[in-house]
Every structure is written in structure tokens, then in C-alpha cells.
Amino acid sequence: MNNSKFFITAFLLVILIIGLSACGNSSDDKVSIDNQIEDDEISESTDTFSSEPPNNTDKEVSTENENLQEDSIEDTVSKIEARKKEFIEKLDNIQKELDALPEKKDSDEGVTNAMKNYYGISYEMYDKALNEIYALLKEKLSPETMDTLKTEQIKWIEQKEDTANEERKKYEGGTFENVAYYISTYESTKERCYELVNEYMTD
Incomplete structure (x- = not known):
């Protein structure tokens, strides 16, 4: 009877030791997996923030900036060169042609x-x-300069008509009524x- 109690006790102890050992290994495995996840996350975040763009991307950005600068230079054209x-x-x-007309003398x-x-x-x-002249300026001048000129031209047309009238x-x-109108519009338009x-062309 005493022997059977001893064997039962010894058997329970063995089972207990094996169980504790298994728990210890499982805990170690869990700690090891968590560390790997943390290491992977750190590695990924480091790669994300420290990765440099390829050289060709730098060149593309540089080229785009140069093109934008060229466009902005073209957009600021305020005079037509050599015209x-x-x-x-x-x-x-x-x-000279007008001075040569037969009507000039009379x-x-x-x-x-x-x-x-x-x-x-x-x-x-x-x-x-x-x-x-206006059509050429419209084609060659920058939009900003042309907007200013357009406003000026509208005012000039109104002023020309007012003066002529x-x-x-x-x-x-009287018989000179239309003559006075034509003289005024001619002088204003020539000027x-x-x-x-x-103002808008260079030599």
C-alpha cells in the first residue's frame, strides 16, 4: 500500500515537471516571436524613411523644374525683340504712299x-x-502683358471715338463735319x- 502511494506521488511529480518545462518553452517561443515582429517593424520603418529615390527620379524632377522656369520666362515676355x-x-x-496720292494736293x-x-x-x-501690329503683339506677348494692353486698347478706342465725335x-x-471726323480718327490711329x-517692340 505504501509502495503504491509512492509510485503515484512520483508519477505526479514527473508529470508536473514535464508540464512546467513545456510552459517555459512556450513562453520563450512567444517572446522570441514578439521580438521578431518588433525587429521587422523597425526594419520596415527604417527602410521607408531612409530609402533614397533613384537617381533618374532626381533628374526628372530637375528637368521639370527647368521646364517650369523656362515657361515662366516665356510667360513674362513684355516686348517683341528685333521688330x-x-x-x-x-x-x-x-x-509716303499717302503723300503720293492725287487727292493729297487738293x-x-x-x-x-x-x-x-x-x-x-x-x-x-x-x-x-x-x-x-495688335495681332502680332497678341501672339507674342505674355498673357499678363496682353491683358494690360487689351485694357489700354479698349480705353484708347473709346477715347478715339469720343475725340472724333x-x-x-x-x-x-456743315460740309466739313465728316472731314473733321476722318482727320481726327486718322491722326489718333497713326499715333x-x-x-x-x-512701347512693345525692340530694335
């Missing part, structure tokens, strides 16, 4: 019909030149052509 002399000569030649002598015809033609020729009213009802060339 001023060309257009001044064109405008001067218009006046106009200078004060013949009303000749004056009306001469200054009407003069206005049309300079108005055509003004449209050509005031001149016409001075002779309202505006030279202004645009001098």
Missing part, C-alpha cells in the same frame, strides 16, 4: 471732297496697320500705331 525698326519703316512708308488746298477722300483712305491704311460736332450740319511699336 521695332521693321514696323517703324512700314508706318513711315504708309505716310486736300492741302482745302477742297472738301478731296479732304474727305484723302483722310478716309489715310485712316483706313493706318487702321489696317494697327490691326496687324467732338471734332465732328464743331462742324455739325497709336507708333505708340504700340515703340
